[in-house]
Amino acid sequence: MAKSTPNFYESVQNNFDKAAALTTIPKGLLDQIKVCNAVYQMRFPVRIGNQYKVVEAYRVQHSHHRLPTKGGIRYSIHVNQEEVMALASLMSYKCALVDVPFGGAKGGVKISPRKYTQDQLERITRRYTTELVRKNFIGPGIDVPAPDYGTSSKEMTWILDTYVAFRNGEIDAAGCVTGKPVTQNGIRGRTEATGRGVFYGLRELLNNKKEMEALGLEPGMAGKTMVIQGLGNVGSYTGTISQDEGDVKIIAVSEYEGAIYSEKGIDIQKLIKFRKETGSIVGFPGTKKMAKREDALELECDILVPAALENVIHKGNAKKIKAKIIGEAANGPVTSSAEEILLKKGIIVVPDMYLNAGGVTVSYFEWLKNLSHMRFGRMEKRFNSQTYLNLVDQFERMTGKSVSEKEKSILTRGADEIDLVRSGLEETMVNAFQQIREIKARKKRCEDYRSAAFVNALTKIASDYMNMGVFP
Ligand code: GLU
Numbered sequence: 163m164a165k166s167t168p169n170f171y172e173s174v175q176n177n178f179d180k181a182a183a184l185t186t187i188p189k190g191l192l193d194q195i196k197v198c199n200a201v202y203q204m205r206f207p208v209r210i211g212n213q214y215k216v217v218e219a220y221r222v223q224h225s226h227h228r229l230p231t232k233g234g235i236r237y238s239i240h241v242n243q244e245e246v247m248a249l250a251s252l253m254s255y256k257c258a259l260v261d262v263p264f265g266g267a268k269g270g271v272k273i274s275p276r277k278y279t280q281d282q283l284e285r286i287t288r289r290y291t292t293e294l295v296r297k298n299f300i301g302p303g304i305d306v307p308a309p310d311y312g313t314s315s316k317e318m319t320w321i322l323d324t325y326v327a328f329r330n331g332e333i334d335a336a337g338c339v340t341g342k343p344v345t346q347n348g349i350r351g352r353t354e355a356t357g358r359g360v361f362y363g364l365r366e367l368l369n370n371k372k373e374m375e376a377l378g379l380e381p382g383m384a385g386k387t388m389v390i391q392g393l394g395n396v397g398s399y400t401g402t403i404s405q406d407e408g409d410v411k412i413i414a415v416s417e418y419e420g421a422i423y424s425e426k427g428i429d430i431q432k433l434i435k436f437r438k439e440t441g442s443i444v445g446f447p448g449t450k451k452m453a454k455r456e457d458a459l460e461l462e463c464d465i466l467v468p469a470a471l472e473n474v475i476h477k478g479n480a481k482k483i484k485a486k487i488i489g490e491a492a493n494g495p496v497t498s499s500a501e502e503i504l505l506k507k508g509i510i511v512v513p514d515m516y517l518n519a520g521g522v523t524v525s526y527f528e529w530l531k532n533l534s535h536m537r538f539g540r541m542e543k544r545f546n547s548q549t550y551l552n553l554v555d556q557f558e559r560m561t562g563k564s565v566s567e568k569e570k571s572i573l574t575r576g577a578d579e580i581d582l583v584r585s586g587l588e589e590t591m592v593n594a595f596q597q598i599r600e601i602k603a604r605k606k607r608c609e610d611y612r613s614a615a616f617v618n619a620l621t622k623i624a625s626d627y628m629n630m631g632v633f634p
Contacts, residue, residue, distance in 0.1 A: 185617055202297055210282055229264070230305055230306045231305045232308070236268070239273065253268055254266025256522060258623050264522070302335065302529070322342060357402070369383075388467060389412070394469065400491050412428045459474065475500045480496075487510045490512060545576070554570055
């Protein structure tokens, strides 16, 4: 029986159990999939000014059914072992779901990054990396970190540089971490990847006629109202791309400093600029400040996108949620007990392990780029372009009609790295959605998207274990 107020790790386990009961995977194998294989808890000293601070940090490798293991590193004062275990577990399911051939892992450093200077953050990051190297917890074929809450491409550069200092001459060293800046062996499109993936995932659901009928909505994204909680990397890109490419109307945004609302819609790009200049979203022209930042979650809207941290929709506020769809851009924003309430209300919850998988998908592309030592598109771009040009010329000769220079340049363009990354990401998100939908439609008693996603992920991981010969 599920506890009434599960913590994040318990929520993940409750969800696992609910879905596991829908499969025929043997119990012993389910037990193996569920546990975290390796938990590395560390404490290390860092000099801050003329004092020393002991930093608490973690790296958890949840599953080794595929290698390397993969997952971000979080910098937050709320980091604790169970949180990192929950996040590492989700990474395994996420990767399996979108056919990214990695096991799941996650790291956490228990600090409040705002309280440190760049120099101090660099020292903490380099020391954390050193600990990982010492215990063989990092490497392109072992375990590959990436950004997460509180970290960005900047930390990834420090990680790479520290790793390389220890592993001089290792030819694939650049693949020891992803989410690096493009100039430092990163890939175009990685920074926006999670938000872009959220957009593709929501678009797939919203284009589904049957699902929209059940919610009493017209199919399609255009004109749908959206509320975003958290304007970090994921929330910002989800908002910008949903607005620019999906014509969604963002009616409220909630952040650390408060929540704002506008029935007419909020231009997210302008809001991000405003926040950079003033340090706050509050006071953005044309918007009203809401009494409490949590109030944004309870607004009437088509799509609610929690894009910050776990457990924001819990038993205490689930009854008050009026959104028709919840798109989990963050990891674990809905507790398992809240989800029971939401599902009874007929709300569709699009689960984190699917919806925010765009980040790790493009991380996979970056890792492949690092191992191949070459940018995607470099070999074929010009060749393809020339082939298309020959076709257009032939068309002109055969028909006697001429194609304008502008049209010609569109028709004969070869794909760049960014085009290929976006196309690969879109294909991944569309494919995974179809797989989940199919399971949800086919499997008796599998009534929600999270269970269907879990069933899919568990089946794939179980099959890997069986192929290893570990389980008969
Ligand atoms: N931190 C991201 C996530 O939770 C990305 C992980 C990665 O790229 O390895 O999915």
